[in-house]
Amino acid sequence: DGGITQSPKYLFRKEGQNVTLSCEQNLNHDAMYWYRQDPGQGLRLIYYSQIVNDFQKGDIAEGYSVSREKKESFPLTVTSAQKNPTAFYLCASSIDRIGQPQHFGDGTRLSIL
């Protein structure tokens, strides 16, 4: 079945470390997104990409970086510059352009040791 795979499901980071969250989709979708979700909050957009080798900052991009070298992959790096990284991170994709219904992965929960 087609879908979005996020790994790992749980991730722990030490202070000062960078960590990379994986997101892979086999839906042949052009657009991909990263969101952050904090308890009791909605989804806040970190980065999005409409096409390979192109990506744009979302509302809370500071302390994060992404790459889009392949259509099916959109990894997110949480850098040491992100002072409050503990959150639930969700990756999504949509068929062609921004605004279409999004398909979501099951998230990665990042915690600080």
Next chain:
Amino acid sequence: GESVGLHLPTLSVQEGDNSIINCAYSNSASDYFIWYKQESGKGPQFIIDIRSNMDKRQGQRVTVLLNKTVKHLSLQIAATQPGDSAVYFCAENIRGGSYIPTFGRGTSLIVHP
């Protein structure tokens, strides 16, 4: 800025009752709306969508109503079941452009058997 919000953060119902989850939006240019369901520890799943040229759209046990006059939409779930317990989000979009969907905070639906 403009935002999407929900009136009730938590809704408790008895199994078999009908549930109504509300969402207010403030961007008058929004013309496409999506409801998502998020179960604990998982990513949001698409439930139903509606375009601004419609007032009502029905799915299986779910109905979405759109009132453009007061910028309000609702999700009605008929004969609510324990499996409906989840957080429900609405997202507003502008189709055809580069507008990124904006998500509301979410409403937690709790269904008591």
